[in-house]
Amino acid sequence: MSDPNLIxxxxxxxxxxxxxxxAGDAWADLRRNKIFWVSAVLVVVILLMAFLPSLFTSAxxxxxxxxxxxxxxxxxxxxxxxxxxxxVFARTIYGTRASIEVGVLSTLMAGVLGxxxxxxxxxxxxxxxxxxxxxxxxxxGVPFLLGAVxxxxxxxxSEDDGVWAVTLxxxxxxxxxxxxxxRSSVIAVKSQDYVAAGRMLGAxxxxxxxxxxxxxxxxxxxxxxxxxxxxxxxxxxxxxxxxVGLKGDAVSWGLQIAEAQDYAxxxxxxxIWPSIFLAATVxxxxxxxxxxxxxxxxxxx
Amino acid sequence: xxxxxxxxxxxxxxxxxxxxxxxxxxxxxxxxxxxxxxVGEKTASDSLRAALTERYHLDEGFLTQYWYYMKxxxxxxxxxxxTGRDISEMLADAWPVTIRLAILAILIAAAIAVTTGxxxxxxxxxxxxxxxxxxxxxxxxxxxxxLAPLAQLVFAMELRWFPATTTKNATLxxxxxxxxxxxxxxxxxxxxxxxxxVVENLRADYVRTARAKGLAPRRVTWVHVLRNSLxxxxxxxxxxxxxxxxxxxxxxxxxxxxxxxxxxARGIRTEDGPLVVGFVSVLVIIFLIVNLAVDLLYAALxxxxxxx
Numbered sequence: 277m278s279d280p281n282l283i284x285x286x287x288x289x290x291x292x293x294x295x296x297x298x299a300g301d302a303w304a305d306l307r308r309n310k311i312f313w314v315s316a317v318l319v320v321v322i323l324l325m326a327f328l329p330s331l332f333t334s335a336x337x338x339x340x341x342x343x344x345x346x347x348x349x350x351x352x353x354x355x356x357x358x359x360x361x362x363x364v365f366a367r368t369i370y371g372t373r374a375s376i377e378v379g380v381l382s383t384l385m386a387g388v389l390g391x392x393x394x395x396x397x398x399x400x401x402x403x404x405x406x407x408x409x410x411x412x413x414x415x416x417g418v419p420f421l422l423g424a425v426x427x428x429x430x431x432x433x434s435e436d437d438g439v440w441a442v443t444l445x446x447x448x449x450x451x452x453x454x455x456x457x458x459r460s461s462v463i464a465v466k467s468q469d470y471v472a473a474g475r476m477l478g479a480x481x482x483x484x485x486x487x488x489x490x491x492x493x494x495x496x497x498x499x500x501x502x503x504x505x506x507x508x509x510x511x512x513x514x515x516x517x518x519x520v521g522l523k524g525d526a527v528s529w530g531l532q533i534a535e536a537q538d539y540a541x542x543x544x545x546x547x548i549w550p551s552i553f554l555a556a557t558v559x560x561x562x563x564x565x566x567x568x569x570x571x572x573x574x575x576x577x
Numbered sequence: 578x579x580x581x582x583x584x585x586x587x588x589x590x591x592x593x594x595x596x597x598x599x600x601x602x603x604x605x606x607x608x609x610x611x612x613x614x615x616v617g618e619k620t621a622s623d624s625l626r627a628a629l630t631e632r633y634h635l636d637e638g639f640l641t642q643y644w645y646y647m648k649x650x651x652x653x654x655x656x657x658x659x660t661g662r663d664i665s666e667m668l669a670d671a672w673p674v675t676i677r678l679a680i681l682a683i684l685i686a687a688a689i690a691v692t693t694g695x696x697x698x699x700x701x702x703x704x705x706x707x708x709x710x711x712x713x714x715x716x717x718x719x720x721x722x723x724l725a726p727l728a729q730l731v732f733a734m735e736l737r738w739f740p741a742t743t744t745k746n747a748t749l750x751x752x753x754x755x756x757x758x759x760x761x762x763x764x765x766x767x768x769x770x771x772x773x774x775v776v777e778n779l780r781a782d783y784v785r786t787a788r789a790k791g792l793a794p795r796r797v798t799w800v801h802v803l804r805n806s807l808x809x810x811x812x813x814x815x816x817x818x819x820x821x822x823x824x825x826x827x828x829x830x831x832x833x834x835x836x837x838x839x840x841x842a843r844g845i846r847t848e849d850g851p852l853v854v855g856f857v858s859v860l861v862i863i864f865l866i867v868n869l870a871v872d873l874l875y876a877a878l879x880x881x882x883x884x885x
Contacts, residue, residue, distance in 0.1 A: 419864055421823030540726065541734055551723040551727055554722075555720065558718040562717055
């Protein structure tokens, strides 16, 4: 997509007169971007909540007493209690892990599929490209949630909490955008002079692909994956809400919202808090992706 | 144009069979017990097993099964749901209200996105522009499972501006809040595309010519620029339809609107495999047809596309 040489030339008149690398330029841009810092801090806090929930709350999310049903905020339970008398704050904090787990794993999976398909389609071109592009078209022909509903409904017959079923569903159905972006950047980079130089010096296709083309095609790919991470987290919540995502004893924002919604007339707080956390998490990743894109592709501004 | 249409149709046929195959494979492929997949965690009685085996030809090869599935789809025979109701009939009952909801949502989204997008594009870099960009970011980050229940809570239960749920024959007023919720899922991208293309078109030569002729600025913006800026927005209709379908499942469930999404959500919850597969297949076909129509419309509006 972006042309790295153009960007370097355009940004070259640096105060010190030294030319910086593409990544160096991008980092210099990012450091001055307030949106980047806001989203980065949010992401760090979210990751802390996911991996060390006990830092934020000492309560056990599974310890529920029906006597506390729908009670307002008290002491440590600053968000009050839900329908089953569980501490909403503790459950919301512990719910972060499921979202991040599913989000990160499914995005990694989509990333690997997108990388392999996009790189091969872009590099080899011809029949490989035609076949892979048609495959992408076909996958895009099934609106994401509709495919997910059929697929994870089928996988979720087992006894577990559904983390793997949801991860697999999201990974298999969301690699298309990553593959498309990777393909077009590879095609743009492939015709650069330094790739031709490498080829003339006798570099093997593998070396050309991984040493010259891939590193220079990563920028937009990483941006797409960051945004995908956000949307996959939202998708997990939606699937859990509909009853084909996480289930059983799993602590998840989508499940919390689904349960609390039935009692919203009586008690609104069990609905509001997980909603805010979910929206903030998705927002953090989408903002981060936006900020990185602006840094790597100044032409868009 | 003719060559373009032929090529698009050929691609469409491939995508059509591919996409329906994907749906079918997601449901049935590599399944130890496909009947259990269809009925979820319920136990299937022997008669139900026999009925499902006959319906989906489970005793035959995988490709034969796909053949019968396609035949059913194309002849409008979707079989019966686990509750015994005819799926085609359920779909026919559910359509009208969903279509009303979707049209209302599209009108609301287009009205807001286009006017706001044009103003933001004219005042690029200004306070209004940055404000709307921030708003679209917030909207993009709002999953429908957050928006729909919260909107119902705030505007229907607390403020009481709208009814919280709809009656059987949903009136326009009852559908207004759900349509607003549904519209917000597509406003952000529409607005951003309108804005970008207005910004680009404002710099075009024909705009300078129009201004040089002495046309009123308002006419230049709302006639010359807008007409050309809407072409890329048209292509979004296809993508947006997929987003709206997904959004309608949650929105109709939250607001109890007895439409297609509501039935699908119920089917998912009660683990009614035949109903889910039937509904999803029909929705996928509609999605593909609309996308084909949008592609052709785009080529008709913008001649450059035909020669790509």
